[in-house]
Amino acid sequence: MNPQNSRPEDLLYRPHMSFWWWLQKRNYFLFMVRELSAVFVGLFALISLVGVYRLSQGEDTYQLYLSALQTPAARVLFVVILLFSLYHTLTWIHLTPMIMVMRIGSKTVPPILVLIASYLAWMVISLILFYLLMVD
């Protein structure tokens, strides 16, 4: 490498990392699980997008989509999506008090209160949505 032609970032020291570095420590592994939860969160958005597309194609096509949602493969997929989705929710709620320091006047709201409020909000929102989804 010729330093004169290099951008500054090319000169940074970069330790060689194995592809499997995230299996070396429990915390690395949990970090990777947390980051990969986004894959399943995105997958659910994609499945919903397919649903909207199928809906636009008419009732017969949409019926095929609804049938596909009830296959054994869909069962496995949605259980996996649910597990990662819950893990995303837990990690996201626990990170919020660290990132957002809430202040009222000159006093800092204790992080534990932010945490409890987040859990309560999640439960209330979920119950309301559950009702709206299930009841006509």
Add this chain to the structure above:
Amino acid sequence: MAVRVKTIDPIWWGLFSAGGTLAAFLLPVHVIVTGVGIAFGWVSPQVLSYPRMIALLENPLLQIYLFLLISLPLFHWAHRFRFVLMDLGLRNLKTPVAVLCYGVAMVGTLLAALLLFLFF
């Protein structure tokens, strides 16, 4: 964790954060009802039936809701997956990885907008 980027693009981070918050609070109940529930037969597929969905999507507020429910988690995915790929060794492909990830999210967002706002 390695030093990731020198300048964080606030737009991508904002979308990531909005998508993460939306997914954290809204997604599990959607997955339970319309995903796991329908797949295992605990919830009637009538919840997602054609007439019901068509009727619901006549409401512009529900169009916007479903649009956000699709678009923001896609941007959340894009931002996280971008750094997963770089952490797994694609650090030399920074630009193509970013274009691919945010590109998928943008295409998904565009499709969702066209379908939801123009068709229904």
